[in-house]
Amino acid sequence: MVMRPVPWQTGEICGPDSAKSLAKSDVIKRDLSKAKKPLLIVGSEAVAEKHGKGDMIDYAIALSKAGSIPIVATGGAIKAFIEKGFEGAKSMGAMELASRLQDADWKGPHGKGPHDMILIYGIPYYMQWTLLSAVMNFGTHITAITLGRYYQPHAKWSFPNMKEKQYHELLDEILVLVGGGK
Amino acid sequence: MKKKAYFKADEAKTGLGVFKGLEVRIGQIVDDEWDEPMGPTPMPNPTTLRAWDHKLLTKYQPSYMPYCQVCCLCTFGKCDLTGDKRGACGIDMKAQQARIVLAAANIGCSAHLAHARHLVDHLIEEYGPRTALIQGPGTEIHAPVSSLVTGMRPRYLEDASLILDYCESQLAHTLSATHTGQEGSWLDFESKVLHAGMVDQVSMEIADLVQISTLGFPQADPEAPLVESGIGMMDTNKAIILTIGHNIVPAASITDYITEKRVGDEVEVGGMCCTAWDITRRDPKAKVIGPISWQLRYIRSGKADVIVVDEQCVRTDVVTEAKKVKAPIISTSDKAVMGLPDRTDDDVASIVEELVSGKIDGAYISDHHKVGEVATKVALAVKPKRRKMKFFPSKKQIQKMAMECKKCSECIRACPNDQNVMEAVLAAQTGNFEPLRDVYRNCIGCARCESACPNDYDLHSWMVVAAEADCKDETYMVRTGRGAIQDTEIRNVGQPIVFGEIPGVIAHVGCANYPGGGKDVHDMAEEFAKRRYIIVTSGCAAISAGHVRDENGQSIYERRSGEFDAGCVLNVGSCVSNPHIAGAAIKIAAIFAKRNLRGNYAEIADYIHNRVGAVGISWGAMSQKAASIAAGFWRLGVPVIVGPHGSKYRRMLIGNPDDERAWTVYDARTGDRVVTAPGPEHLFYAAETVAEANVMTAKLVLRPNDTGKGRSIKLSHYIDIHEKNYGFFPEDVWKYIRRDTDIPITLKDKILAQMKENKWKEKRIPDPTLLKEQIIGGEK
Ligand code: SF4
Ligand code: SF4
Ligand code: SF4
Numbered sequence: 015m016v017m018r019p020v021p022w023q024t025g026e027i028c029g030p031d032s033a034k035s036l037a038k039s040d041v042i043k044r045d046l047s048k049a050k051k052p053l054l055i056v057g058s059e060a061v062a063e064k065h066g067k068g069d070m071i072d073y074a075i076a077l078s079k080a081g082s083i084p085i086v087a088t089g090g091a092i093k094a095f096i097e098k099g100f101e102g103a104k105s106m107g108a109m110e111l112a113s114r115l116q117d118a119d120w121k122g123p124h125g126k127g128p129h130d131m132i133l134i135y136g137i138p139y140y141m142q143w144t145l146l147s148a149v150m151n152f153g154t155h156i157t158a159i160t161l162g163r164y165y166q167p168h169a170k171w172s173f174p175n176m177k178e179k180q181y182h183e184l185l186d187e188i189l190v191l192v193g194g195g196k
Numbered sequence: 197m198k199k200k201a202y203f204k205a206d207e208a209k210t211g212l213g214v215f216k217g218l219e220v221r222i223g224q225i226v227d228d229e230w231d232e233p234m235g236p237t238p239m240p241n242p243t244t245l246r247a248w249d250h251k252l253l254t255k256y257q258p259s260y261m262p263y264c265q266v267c268c269l270c271t272f273g274k275c276d277l278t279g280d281k282r283g284a285c286g287i288d289m290k291a292q293q294a295r296i297v298l299a300a301a302n303i304g305c306s307a308h309l310a311h312a313r314h315l316v317d318h319l320i321e322e323y324g325p326r327t328a329l330i331q332g333p334g335t336e337i338h339a340p341v342s343s344l345v346t347g348m349r350p351r352y353l354e355d356a357s358l359i360l361d362y363c364e365s366q367l368a369h370t371l372s373a374t375h376t377g378q379e380g381s382w383l384d385f386e387s388k389v390l391h392a393g394m395v396d397q398v399s400m401e402i403a404d405l406v407q408i409s410t411l412g413f414p415q416a417d418p419e420a421p422l423v424e425s426g427i428g429m430m431d432t433n434k435a436i437i438l439t440i441g442h443n444i445v446p447a448a449s450i451t452d453y454i455t456e457k458r459v460g461d462e463v464e465v466g467g468m469c470c471t472a473w474d475i476t477r478r479d480p481k482a483k484v485i486g487p488i489s490w491q492l493r494y495i496r497s498g499k500a501d502v503i504v505v506d507e508q509c510v511r512t513d514v515v516t517e518a519k520k521v522k523a524p525i526i527s528t529s530d531k532a533v534m535g536l537p538d539r540t541d542d543d544v545a546s547i548v549e550e551l552v553s554g555k556i557d558g559a560y561i562s563d564h565h566k567v568g569e570v571a572t573k574v575a576l577a578v579k580p581k582r583r584k585m586k587f588f589p590s591k592k593q594i595q596k597m598a599m600e601c602k603k604c605s606e607c608i609r610a611c612p613n614d615q616n617v618m619e620a621v622l623a624a625q626t627g628n629f630e631p632l633r634d635v636y637r638n639c640i641g642c643a644r645c646e647s648a649c650p651n652d653y654d655l656h657s658w659m660v661v662a663a664e665a666d667c668k669d670e671t672y673m674v675r676t677g678r679g680a681i682q683d684t685e686i687r688n689v690g691q692p693i694v695f696g697e698i699p700g701v702i703a704h705v706g707c708a709n710y711p712g713g714g715k716d717v718h719d720m721a722e723e724f725a726k727r728r729y730i731i732v733t734s735g736c737a738a739i740s741a742g743h744v745r746d747e748n749g750q751s752i753y754e755r756r757s758g759e760f761d762a763g764c765v766l767n768v769g770s771c772v773s774n775p776h777i778a779g780a781a782i783k784i785a786a787i788f789a790k791r792n793l794r795g796n797y798a799e800i801a802d803y804i805h806n807r808v809g810a811v812g813i814s815w816g817a818m819s820q821k822a823a824s825i826a827a828g829f830w831r832l833g834v835p836v837i838v839g840p841h842g843s844k845y846r847r848m849l850i851g852n853p854d855d856e857r858a859w860t861v862y863d864a865r866t867g868d869r870v871v872t873a874p875g876p877e878h879l880f881y882a883a884e885t886v887a888e889a890n891v892m893t894a895k896l897v898l899r900p901n902d903t904g905k906g907r908s909i910k911l912s913h914y915i916d917i918h919e920k921n922y923g924f925f926p927e928d929v930w931k932y933i934r935r936d937t938d939i940p941i942t943l944k945d946k947i948l949a950q951m952k953e954n955k956w957k958e959k960r961i962p963d964p965t966l967l968k969e970q971i972i973g974g975e976k
């Protein structure tokens with residue numbers, strides 16, 4: 015199963031279109047450089063996920079700083095950002111985001127949009143799946159890249175159910191790609 | 197408004213009189229004893245309340261998250277509906293999603309309605325059509341939902357039957373709308389979703405009213421008995437009959453038989469899901485084993501000597517599972533025969549003999565009078581030999597089997613709660629069963645992990661073995677369903693609720709598809725009960741709320757009163773008891789504001805929406821019934837929160853706080869349009885975590901009508917819960933301040949600063965309504 019671009023939860027098969035496999039960081043280089051106003055969405059599960067010496071909240075902060083990408087935290091993940099002294103994140107519900115991202119004129123939680131790209135991880139798999147389905151079908155102005163370990167078919171790019179070690183390496187490569195990790 | 201509903205009967209003796217060749221046309225029904233004038237919309241058809249629905253659906257726009265992007269409903273398909281493609285019939289993705297939402301609401305409604313029909317027909321046969329329907333003392337406002345929707349007060353069983361005729365005709369219409377080439381607009385599909393939800397609410401009210409009236413249930417009783425609950429409460433020294441489902445009739449025949457034959461010392465009955473609540477409402481000696489997702493763990497334990505299933509939410513592999521533990525099974529409902537041979541017309545002795553000898557695994561018995569006798573006799577006969585059998589593997593055996601694990605991750609991929617079953621199995625290889633025990637705690641008992649496992653491991657059973665001590669420790673006292681809320685209780689709390697001084701009424705209802713165990717339901721209920729919100733429970737959520745003991749060993753029902761009052765926790769009963777919650781809101785409008793409710797749906801819904809700070813929470817919402825129950829609340833303007841799995845209902849009803857127009861109401865006193873703060877902000881919302889659900893709950897009780905004192909109380913809870921869960925002071929408090937009096941005193945400085953920063957201006961507190969016709973003296 016590992017390294018195959020098929021939905022991680024067995025039943026969550028999608029429709030005719032599905033995400034391209036993000037097995038190498040290079041493949042998203044073009045989309046990342048084209049994106050004018052990306053938004054980083056970080057869900058509640060990121061708090062308990064380890065990455066390097068820290069966790070996936072630390073990773074979000076690093077990514078945000080490196081690429082000047084605003085963060086919106088869902089499901090109460092905001093608390094972890096605040097506890098780490100990072101003030102730049104905003105809080106919104108995943109379902110509020112799923113709704114507002116369908117609006118091509120929405121300025122986003124920081125008023126810096128409209129966003130043309132989302133980077134997303136940390137929302138429970140099936141809930142992120144439904145959120146991304148809303149974006150794929152009705153928020154077509156948005157390029158969606160998922161940065162969770164498991165394959166999310168409704169994004170444009172998604173990791174293909176990565177092995178844990180490789181996954182974290184790839185995350186670090188992506189951080190470098192947006193100008194960080196030094 | 198057009199009134200098209202119409203029905204006919206050759207002869208009907210009703211509470212309204214004796215009719216030969218009765219033809220009822222809407223608007224022509226007369227209840228001679230009821231002096232309340234008939235409102236504008238008795239027995240509405242699918243489009244009668246369309247204008248009201250459109251108001252709600254404009255304010256709370258459906259946000260679709262396609263759960264399936266193709267359609268396979270007819271042979272034109274499969275059709276690819278992604279992007280802006282249309283199916284061969286012309287339907288687009290949005291309308292298709294709305295269509296599926298309507299299909300779910302119809303299915304849910306049909307389950308309650310057919311249940312209600314069965315009860316009414318059965319009870320008419322048992323007790324006669326002129327049997328009086330009684331909700332209990334202090335319930336002068338009788339059957340508020342039926343009165344509101346149909347304009348009729350069901351006084352006798354035969355009236356209940358007439359009301360169900362209406363419901364059945366409506367369901368046929370809303371179901372037909374899902375056929376290929378019928379409705380084409382998402383908005384009209386959604387309006388019909390609300391219609392199906394409303395019809396569902398009527399049929400549930402009828403179902404509960406008729407059983408409360410005839411079967412000896414508590415009647416609007418705040419002191420309904422405390423009953424034993426939990427796997428550990430079942431007495432294995434006795435023969436055990438397990439009943440599963442929602443329909444009391446077969447289960448009641450068992451408890452009645454046990455009482456009549458005085459064999460209560462030798463055999464006991466435990467229920468799962470709503471049948472559990474309803475048998476304990478009839479006979480408090482019966483027990484509530486657990487919510488619906490406990491089915492498999494209890495059956496697998498082999499402790500049930502006979503399993504009797506009725507209808508709704510029963511595991512469809514129950515026969516196979518029962519067979520594994522050599523427990524005879526009896527199906528009783530024509531909706532869930534489960535492939536068993538029909539033994540209804542056979543004599544009891546022969547059925548018992550064949551079940552006991554194992555000649556047949558189970559039997560379908562639709563004659564409920566026989567079920568009690570057969571189940572009891574079989575249970576007593578098979579118990580001695582069954583108690584000698586062992587059904588679970590030992591830990592040693594599990595450890596050995598676990599060695600063969602292929603490490604394929606299929607169990608994890610299959611688990612809806614993403615439990616790391618594989619790691620737990622690998623730990624079991626070393627004799628460490630703690631990880632499997634942890635999985636048990638977050639497990640909803642679906643057994644998908646087992647189905648996926650190439651080694652055919654009985655993984656769910658392994659978890660239960662690992663958590664044996666937890667199962668034994670499941671011993672709680674829970675308050676069984678009280679039924680309706682009394683008018684006198686409403687009189688006491690109507691004003692503080694409408695003015696906002698009791699900050700809200702929060703109803704925990706629905707199924708047990710919990711993302712992280714049932715304790716969350718208890719914790720949410722307790723969080724708000726201690727803040728003096730009124731907490732109402734029903735169904736599986738009511739069971740889970742009671743399945744936590746405090747330091748004194750007490751459940752939430754033992755330490756909190758069952759009255760409808762601040763800080764109390766009251767269980768109304770089973771799924772079909774949910775309309776008592778809606779009924780309480782309706783009664784607030786009728787008693788406190790003296791609004792006519794007879795056939796007056798839109799006005800009352802408008803009242804509730806703008807004034808009654810009620811929120812429904814279905815943390816483990818799973819079924820189509822949960823969808824239709826929610827839809828019934830939506831049409832009354834009451835917001836509903838579901839757990840993260842609820843996102844799979846594929847559409848939310850979301851308000852846009854930035855769109856001022858959406859929050860504009862009429863001031864009924866002047867006819868002016870007045871902008872209010874976004875409250876309630878959403879009508880249907882899936883929360884990702886308990887933290888989010890708590891913050892959202894505190895926010896969704898806000899209403900335009902709150903008085904200054906009420907608003908400041910609600911805001912101080914919102915701020916406190918927000919700070920506790922999110923770690924910061926909410927940024928939108930200023931939006932909810934209309935005047936100085938709205939500001940919670942202790943937080944004044946912070947709020948004033950926020951108001952200044954956002955250039956706050958004083959706002960008017962209107963007499964809020966969404967309906968032009970409610971403007972005193974007509975529209976300007
Ligand atoms: S109902 Fe419409 S969309 Fe569905 S398969 Fe038939 S033609 Fe296609
Ligand atoms: S039975 Fe429990 S562990 Fe297994 S898939 Fe279902 S929820 Fe997950
Ligand atoms: S599915 Fe079965 S074999 Fe595969 S990892 Fe899970 S327990 Fe092991």
